[in-house]
Amino acid sequence: MENKPSATLVVVEHDNQSLSVDTLRALSAASQVQQDGASLPVTALLVGHQCSLVLDELKCVQGISQIVVIDAAEYQHALAENQSTLIAEVGRDYSHILAPASTFGKNLMPRVAALLDVGQLSDVIAIESLDTVVRPIYAGNALARVRSDDATKVMTIRSSAFDTIDLSDSPVVENVVTLETVINAEHSEFVSQQKAESERPELPAANVVVSGGRGLGSKENFALVEQLADKLGGAIGASRAAVDAGFVSNDLQVGQTGKIVAPQLYIAVGISGAIQHLAGMKDSKVIVAINSDPEAPIFQVADYGLVGDLFEIMPELLEKV
Amino acid sequence: MKVLVAIKRVIDPYVKVRVKSDGSGVETNNVKMTMNPFCEIAVEEAVRLKEAGVAEEVLVVSIGDTSCQEQLRSALALGADRAIHIDVEQSPEPLAVAKLLKVVMEQEQAQLVLLGKQSIDTDNNQVAQMLAALSNRPQGTFASEVKVEGETVLVTREIDGGLETLKLDLPALISTDLRLNEPRYASLPNIMKAKKKPLSVMTPDFFGVSVERSQQVLEVMTPPARKAGQMVGSVSELVDKLKNEAKVI
Numbered sequence: 001m002e003n004k005p006s007a008t009l010v011v012v013e014h015d016n017q018s019l020s021v022d023t024l025r026a027l028s029a030a031s032q033v034q035q036d037g038a039s040l041p042v043t044a045l046l047v048g049h050q051c052s053l054v055l056d057e058l059k060c061v062q063g064i065s066q067i068v069v070i071d072a073a074e075y076q077h078a079l080a081e082n083q084s085t086l087i088a089e090v091g092r093d094y095s096h097i098l099a100p101a102s103t104f105g106k107n108l109m110p111r112v113a114a115l116l117d118v119g120q121l122s123d124v125i126a127i128e129s130l131d132t133v134v135r136p137i138y139a140g141n142a143l144a145r146v147r148s149d150d151a152t153k154v155m156t157i158r159s160s161a162f163d164t165i166d167l168s169d170s171p172v173v174e175n176v177v178t179l180e181t182v183i184n185a186e187h188s189e190f191v192s193q194q195k196a197e198s199e200r201p202e203l204p205a206a207n208v209v210v211s212g213g214r215g216l217g218s219k220e221n222f223a224l225v226e227q228l229a230d231k232l233g234g235a236i237g238a239s240r241a242a243v244d245a246g247f248v249s250n251d252l253q254v255g256q257t258g259k260i261v262a263p264q265l266y267i268a269v270g271i272s273g274a275i276q277h278l279a280g281m282k283d284s285k286v287i288v289a290i291n292s293d294p295e296a297p298i299f300q301v302a303d304y305g306l307v308g309d310l311f312e313i314m315p316e317l318l319e320k321v
Numbered sequence: 322m323k324v325l326v327a328i329k330r331v332i333d334p335y336v337k338v339r340v341k342s343d344g345s346g347v348e349t350n351n352v353k354m355t356m357n358p359f360c361e362i363a364v365e366e367a368v369r370l371k372e373a374g375v376a377e378e379v380l381v382v383s384i385g386d387t388s389c390q391e392q393l394r395s396a397l398a399l400g401a402d403r404a405i406h407i408d409v410e411q412s413p414e415p416l417a418v419a420k421l422l423k424v425v426m427e428q429e430q431a432q433l434v435l436l437g438k439q440s441i442d443t444d445n446n447q448v449a450q451m452l453a454a455l456s457n458r459p460q461g462t463f464a465s466e467v468k469v470e471g472e473t474v475l476v477t478r479e480i481d482g483g484l485e486t487l488k489l490d491l492p493a494l495i496s497t498d499l500r501l502n503e504p505r506y507a508s509l510p511n512i513m514k515a516k517k518k519p520l521s522v523m524t525p526d527f528f529g530v531s532v533e534r535s536q537q538v539l540e541v542m543t544p545p546a547r548k549a550g551q552m553v554g555s556v557s558e559l560v561d562k563l564k565n566e567a568k569v570i
Contacts, residue, residue, distance in 0.1 A: 103480040110449075122446055137347075138338040147537045188487055257334055287547070288559065
């Protein structure tokens with residue numbers, strides 16, 4: 001039925017200097033798009049400006065058969081308006097188009113799908129066959145096995161579900177194609193970007209997350225959470241209750257309506273464990289709960305639970321880790 | 322300026338979602354339903370634009386069965402002026418939703434379309450971007466700040482690791498993130514007034530849009546449950562377990 005070749009296109013996320021880790025994970029997902037036990041050929045699509053360092057990195061990725069590069073000033077800021085048109089144009093020749101489910105991919109890919117008049121499979125956590133994937137719904141409280149009957153499968157890949165792909169020490173990809181297609185982002189203009197100045201890692205990418213809840217009692221006491229996060233090189237998070245109480249700003253909220261995280265270690269301090277919150281962190285590898293209430297629901301999902309007074313436990317923990 | 326907001330009826334975020342035993346979906350019978358939280362933020366932003374004199378009319382649309390009129394009335398109680406219910410039995414896929422909204426956007430000549438960044442049921446995060454593509458207009462997704470300036474809108478977006486500001490020509494599409502505003506509660510007089518505000522009902526046929534599905538949900542599963550862990554007696558024991566058993570610090 002389909003007359004296009006079976007091949008996978010991976011849209012590369014980068015900052016014109018280096019590849020994002022999420023891209024390495026999306027590339028590993030691409031290797032799982034398989035027919036008769038063999039991966040479909042993978043093309044990496046690099047769109048940017050003065051991004052030769054990224055190209056050098058890409059050439060060292062194992063399992064890529066081709067790299068397509070488009071380098072123009074118009075593509076410096078990864079605007080969705082022109083990049084989606086470009087990706088849809090290149091993507092017409094592919095059966096699968098993948099990108100990381102980061103804010104980059106989430107912003108861009110539905111636009112690509114709509115231009116191709118197909119649906120999108122968002123936040124894919126497993127690729128079962130050429131047309132069937134598994135993705136979380138209801139903030140991960142349920143999983144859906146979904147089959148796409150579209151001619152092109154457009155999907156974003158949830159990073160925490162895939163390992164990074166292997167890199168070689170020296171370049172292994174020889175087939176590099178350069179295109180000159182320049183499309184202007186009409187009606188949209190980049191103004192500025194503020195990257196968070198914090199030394200702490202970003203919540204979705206952190207290996208360790210220390211979150212605080214209402215049990216901390218005040219904005220001042222939230223410093224205990226920050227100190228522990230800093231000691232462990234982790235990010236800080238918060239429950240909705242802590243945000244509503246004004247302890248921290250909304251962008252730190254972990255939960256169904258906030259950020260969804262899956263770090264190696266999640267430490268919940270003074271968080272009771274409302275469903276809303278659990279939905280945002282229950283896929284963490286190891287969960288530690290510290291709470292004064294032994295009946296708190298958070299203990300039902302915790303690998304290690306410690307009941308007691310936070311203001312005695314936290315200083316001691318800070319000293320001992 | 323006319324502002325169009327689309328809203329979705331979803332299971333309340335504080336309800337524990339249960340997967341049906343036959344794997345066909347999640348239990349929605351006798352479950353508390355509400356307006357999707359991100360849509361609520363979109364309604365609030367539209368109403369604030371009207372209160373600030375930037376918008377003249379706030380039109381709210383919902384696509385679903387008759388029950389979503391309840392959420393449309395909520396939006397009217399929050400300050401929207403007029404509602405359209407597009408009557409469908411089953412919630413259409415995001416692309417079909419975008420196609421329906423495109424027709425409404427054109428017919429109404431909406432200058433600004435505000436949508437929640439995602440619904441907390443299907444978690445797709447697609448409609449605003451798809452609608453922007455289909456109407457060939459600019460998009461500001463995951464907005465934490467919106468400033469209309471003449472024929473343009475400045476949108477500050479929440480991106481991984483920080484914020485990005487874009488300047489978009491109107492008409493434009495904006496999807497809302499959590500930090501954009503804190504939605505108000507509807508007052509009783511406004512709830513009463515909302516009952517008299519106009520609400521029209523239409524069908525997808527009217528818009529000439531097919532709501533046929535291209536994706537089939539084969540099975541809905543309960544994710545593997547976490548095993549009950551262990552309680553530790555002291556900080557020292559906890560640190561020891563994390564170092565030597567879990568090996569995470």
